[in-house]
Amino acid sequence: MDVIPAIDLLEEKCVRLVQGDYQRAQIFNDNPVEVAKQWVEQGASRLHVVDLDGAKLGKPVNTKAIEAIVQAVPVPVQVGGGLRSRSGVTQLLTLGVDRVIIGTAAVEDPSLVEQLCTEFPGKIVVGIDARQGWVATHGWLETSEIAA
Template identity: 70%
Template sequence: MEVIPAIDLLEGRCVRLYQGDYSLSEVFSENPVDVALQWVEQGATRLHLVDLDGAKVGHPVNTKTIETIVRAIRIPVQVGGGLRDRTGVAQLLDIGVRQVILGTAAVENYPLVEQLCAEFAGKIIVGIDARNGRVATRGWVETSDVAATDLAQQMAKLGVAAIIYTDIHRDGTLAGPNRDALRELASSISIPIIASGGISSITDLLSLLALEPLGVTGVIVGKALYTGNVSLKEAIQAVGSGRLQDVPPDLGFSTFA
């Protein structure tokens, strides 16, 4: 399972939100490029970037910062936030972003996702951000009537490369991942799933290894890295070896793939 550090960009700075609330943002660095280099130095094999300004207004905003990060590091970068048309997607891919993440567009513009999957095969990821099982859109400001599992099944049929599943109520809270929701989602589709939201410890990461055989192939870690609750280097080592001794018996897992 791949451990993927997250950098959330707001007004050019590296921040973290609490449950997706822009008014509860906490600035962790004025220089996101330095943060990216730090994660690479600690062993990151992929970087997850979110353009929070873009997510709010509906088009990429922090493109220059993203390009600077892409040029500064040698690992794949995936980017989401405000990608609701072909122009924004093509712009990011042209500057070297490996994969782009569609969120609102997946709910509101099914034909666009279909077109992009055909044109940019393997480069389109869909981010499903759920609040009580329903998909949130427009920077998590609005909640649709679409069930997360229904959307995942629709997107899988279009050939998206992966699904990033975020439980909004756990994002930025350090409350642990929603394993039940992830298990339900993974059981409903056959494409890779990347878990996001709530990771607070290496134990949380190890608990997700039980879902790897179902297709949960990666996990995004944000706030826990910035608060020091999780060391990226140690997390990568632990997940790579699947150390059972690090998992409390009350989690109920006996084997890891």
């Protein structure tokens, strides 16, 4: 079994959302690289980074922090949050991200996901967030009519 620790980024800081509420985000560290290194020191073989700002806006936002994490740790880094276009995916893969997580786009534009999987084999993961039995999208801010 692989345990993949997650680092949630909001305004380039490590946060924990209280019940998915961006207004109640709790900052627990303002240095994402430090947190990433701590996870690797504790044995993480991969890191999962969530760009919460990107999830809200629909495009990568915390790219400086993501790039710094990728450069600082010797393990693969996967990133989700706001990846709804080919350009966003390409931007993160160019930074050295190992895999990207597609959520909202998988619901709204399945053909994009198919194209991305063809263009970037092994680099695309579909992630489905669920709230009360329904697929949540747009960084947990909306709920679709698709059963989870």
